[in-house]
Amino acid sequence: MSLLxxxxxxxxxxxxxxxxxxxxxxxxxxxSTNQPPYLPQLQQELLIVIQKYVNVNCDAMTIKxxxxxxxxxxxxxxxxxxxxxx
Amino acid sequence: MARIIVVTSGKGxxxxxxxxxxxxxxxAKKGHKTVVIDFDVGLRNLxxxxxxxxxxxxxxxxxxxxxxxxxxxxxxxxxCNLLSILPASQTRNKDALTQExxxxxxxxxxxxxxxxxxxxxxxxxxxxxxxxxFADDAFIVTNPEVSSVRDSDRILGLLSSKSQRAExxxxxxxxxxxxxxxxxxxxxxxEMLSLDDVQDILSLDLLGVIPESKSVLTASNSGNPVILxxxxxxxxxxxxxxxxxxxxxxxxxxxxxxxxxxRKLFGGG
Numbered sequence: 260m261s262l263l264x265x266x267x268x269x270x271x272x273x274x275x276x277x278x279x280x281x282x283x284x285x286x287x288x289x290x291s292t293n294q295p296p297y298l299p300q301l302q303q304e305l306l307i308v309i310q311k312y313v314n315v316n317c318d319a320m321t322i323k324x325x326x327x328x329x330x331x332x333x334x335x336x337x338x339x340x341x342x343x344x345x
Numbered sequence: 346m347a348r349i350i351v352v353t354s355g356k357g358x359x360x361x362x363x364x365x366x367x368x369x370x371x372x373a374k375k376g377h378k379t380v381v382i383d384f385d386v387g388l389r390n391l392x393x394x395x396x397x398x399x400x401x402x403x404x405x406x407x408x409x410x411x412x413x414x415x416x417x418x419x420x421x422x423x424x425c426n427l428l429s430i431l432p433a434s435q436t437r438n439k440d441a442l443t444q445e446x447x448x449x450x451x452x453x454x455x456x457x458x459x460x461x462x463x464x465x466x467x468x469x470x471x472x473x474x475x476x477x478x479f480a481d482d483a484f485i486v487t488n489p490e491v492s493s494v495r496d497s498d499r500i501l502g503l504l505s506s507k508s509q510r511a512e513x514x515x516x517x518x519x520x521x522x523x524x525x526x527x528x529x530x531x532x533x534x535x536e537m538l539s540l541d542d543v544q545d546i547l548s549l550d551l552l553g554v555i556p557e558s559k560s561v562l563t564a565s566n567s568g569n570p571v572i573l574x575x576x577x578x579x580x581x582x583x584x585x586x587x588x589x590x591x592x593x594x595x596x597x598x599x600x601x602x603x604x605x606x607x608r609k610l611f612g613g614g
Contacts, residue, residue: 273536274538274542277538281491281538282546285546289498
């Protein structure tokens, strides 16, 4: 801590905002460029089916395809609404 | 066998051509026979930065179309006789570049040169694709700025999937970071992404940081690669990069800014 630090502003810097935005974006883009082309369509159709029975948001579902040496796993994650509060 | 280096970034205006000119000159000055190729067909500029624009007779498309031999198209650099330049065509369409044609040229150049530096155009179209396709090493030129970092990340994805090494399942292209237009004072005040911020996202081998410098414009004004300006900070930074690439250990001199009198007295930074 030096004398100069006392005069520095403590509000969030624009650089840290930039880094945060980049990290989110890059993580999203990396996962989407490696996925097979049918995945967005599959996600869309699955969501429509689920919404027939449960009232879920469009962003309540994440879909992930992982490839290991000899198998592919499709991971589907749906966040159901909290019934207790409804 | 030559080593093929692609200088790439995705985003335009971050310093690819400046870097290509500087490192090819640096490698040649260190005694290695080097050729630098401009892949930006339709928007060639490497000739201007190298100061040989008035000596361009034939270009890479003429060679691909067999209208000229490779030796007719190569321009010997005025500063260093170990360096040659293969200019891009200014008039033809980018689609004139073919994978087969480029492959043949690189194979022929490999017999004569130790290093082949490919100056990639911006974007991810044919010119950029072919500049990186045959590469052994990739120098990713990035500015500490959101769009540049994002585009660099995109390019890294392409290097690992759309290159010859990737397609043939060979050892992947070695990827290095060159962070350009870095302003340590702005990083300190939180206005600019730091080297660590950029590395948190890209995590590459760091070749070097080029400080924001007036000497880069002065060098391009006169058509001499900035590495020849040994008094300038950018020139020295490129010199360090070439030395590190060739295996020397050099401390990073331009990540921290120079300390002013005020800072020296009161500490901080």
